[in-house]
Amino acid sequence: MTKPKVLISDKMDPNAAAIFRMRGCEVDEITGKTPEELKAIIGQYDGLAIRSSTKATQEIIDAATNLKVIGRAGIGVDNVDIPAASAKGIVVMNTPFGNSITTAEHAIALMFALARQLPEADLSTQAGKWEKNRFMGVEMTGKTLGLIGAGNIGSIVADRALGLRMKVVAFDPFLSPERAVDMGVEKVELDQLLDRADFITLHTPLTDQTRNILSKENLAKTKKGVRIVNCARGGLIDEAALKDALDSGHVAGAALDVFVTEPAKEHPLFGTPNFVATPHLGASTNEAQVNVALQVAEQMADYLVNGGVTNALNMPSLSAEEAPKLKPYMALAEKLGSLVGQLTTGSIPRISIHTEGAATELNIKPITAAVLAGFLRVQSDSVNMVNAPFLAKERGMEVREIKTEREGDYHTLIRVSVKTEDGERSVAGTLFNNSEPRLVQLFGIKVEAELAGPMMYIVNEDAPGFIGRIGTLLGENGINIGTFNLGRREAGGEAVLLTSVDSAVPAAVLDQACKLPGVKRVMALAF
Known part of the structure; x- marks a missing residue:
């Protein structure tokens, strides 16, 4: 039997290649290739392991005649044309949690840098000035930290902050009261957080709902003297408004690891007093680089050798026999989940997936995962059908699966219901011609779309x-x-x-x- 062949096209920890070989794959480590050079050789390989340098474009994917899986060692997959890969049947994987601790620690480090003016003090001291009285810092003990986003990274930051004897308040529409208690934080609305926080850290993806969440208006609502840290995504803060707030003294300090435009080689904030900048270092530790490299190697080898699917962005965990029947149902389920996610706000303590008629004969787990992926992807760009159930559990969401074998108005139906502050709300859909997803009910109103x-x-x-x-x-x-x-x-x-x-x-x-x-x-x- 021919061994699957993998190309590692970006620099990775050497143990990644060792794992591929140990798991039964051949592997070549060829880095630094131009797109044309990569295009010329990619047809030889079953797997492509990348970081951020390699661009898996439509052109590269078209030339990848044998490629079965692309593995991204890290979270972001902006350098992979996922629709093109999906159309060609290529699984795209990432490692969404390998950088969590590293990013959380960088946020804490920047909080310390702001609290004690470390970058300015270092420059002054090394310039021979010894300006001891100039740098008057603040203690973090007893201060209130406001988390905007309390998911995987935010929860780690909260844990470290509590260890520093800080008080932690959190704004996250998906944070349940029970999960907040488990984390040891107080769940609040955004305006309450802005009013109370001495430090604010952001840990949310960039979506239409979170873009400029710290806008000019919201920065004006913050407590005077607040210090702000962003290691998540550029675009969460209005950068021009942040400069104005720093210049006026309303914001005592700000630290950004991410910017709207990167690389940020020139920026109006550069040189602003009490501003600290780092070049997107959130994932830049030896441990994180090792973790994501080893994880992507393990995931890709498992898929190529055994058919196992982990952290796939465009494919659920499925057996070969189930896939053809489940595919249209999962497409319907993900669209219904996305619709509910876009139309509801606030904490969602419970989500129910109700199948009727023909849908009850299928494995409901992939259908549930598809609903959760569609629902949660509105808030997090690292969600997929594999990790969505885990993320729902982490956020304290109760997930119910209900089957009704009898047929109603439709031969098959999937209904997604969520418990909100305004009561239960649901959407329902069916398949036309057993393959075409259609919405048939929206919050109790019949509508076909x-x-x-x-x-x-x-x-x-x-x-x-x-x-x-x-x-x-x-x-x-x-x-x-x-x-x-x-x-x-x-x-x-x-x-x-x-x-x-x-x-x-x-x-x-x-x-x-x-x-x-x-x-x-x-x-x-x-x-």
């Missing part, structure tokens, strides 16, 4: 003229409508509109739609 691409969601009062007004608004702004899907509870009552559009609806147009007569809620959706 295909969930695909950019969409616009509107809740309005059912009244004459509304469809014309919204169509005119989109047309005047050059937005082409693909499909128009309507539903209502009763004549003259509450109605919903789901329309697909050819391009994402700008925020300004959403604001205009909000002001139309009878409109209660407007949101942009993406699938």
Whole structure:
């Protein structure tokens, strides 16, 4: 039997190659190749192990005639064309938790640097100035740390901060009260955190909901003298507003490891007093580099030799026999989960996946994982069908699986329900022709829609003229409508509109739609 052949195209810990060989793979370590050189040799390999330097583009993937798996040693997969890989049946894996401790420790280190003005004091002392009275720091003991994001990395930061005898408050829509108690933190709303925190650290992905979460307005709400650390993603903080807040003294100090544009070789914040910058070092420790290299080697070898799937971004854990039947159901489940995730806010202590009819005959675990992946991916870009159940458990979410063998209005149905502060809310979908996912119910209202691409969601009062007004608004702004899907509870009552559009609806147009007569809620959706 021919051994699977793996190419390691970026520099990694040498133990990664040793693991491949020990697990029954041949491996070549060839780094520094240009795209053309990589394209010329990639057809020889079953697996491609990369870090951030190699770009697995459509062109490279097209040339990879034997490739079965791409493994990214690290979290981010911006350098992999996942749709192209998926279309060709190539599994894309990452190692989403290998850098967690390292990133958390870097955030703590930057907190210390701000508290004691370490970079400025070092420069001054090495310049022979000995300005002992200039650098008056603050103690961290007894201070309040505000966590924006209390997931894997945020929970580690909280644990270290509690060890420093700090008080910890956390804002995270997915943090349950029970999980907050287990972590030893106080769950608060964002405005409460901004008002109370002496230090703020950010540990959330960059999404439409979190972009500029520390905006000019929110920075103004912070406690005077606050110190802010971001080791998560550039774009979570309005950088221009942060400079103004530093210059005015309202923010006593800020430390950024990430920037909107990287590499950040020039930046308005550079040279600002009480500002510390590092070049995206969150994952840069020897231990983290070893961890992710070993993990990706183990995962890829297991897949190539045994067919096991771990931390795949585009494939659930499935047996070869189950895959063909489950594939359309998982597509439906992920879309329903994503829809609920985009339309609900606040803590979600419970999510239920209810299958009816033909769906009850299938393995529900991949369906559940697909729902959770769609639901949680709205908040975290490292979620996949493999780690989604773990993340849901970590966040204190109760996951219920319910089967009803009898058929209702549809021969097969998946219903996703979440418990919210406003009560139980649910969406349901079916398969047309046993393969085409369709939404058939939205929060108790019958509506038939295909969930695909950019969409616009509107809740309005059912009244004459509304469809014309919204169509005119989109047309005047050059937005082409693909499909128009309507539903209502009763004549003259509450109605919903789901329309697909050819391009994402700008925020300004959403604001205009909000002001139309009878409109209660407007949101942009993406699938």
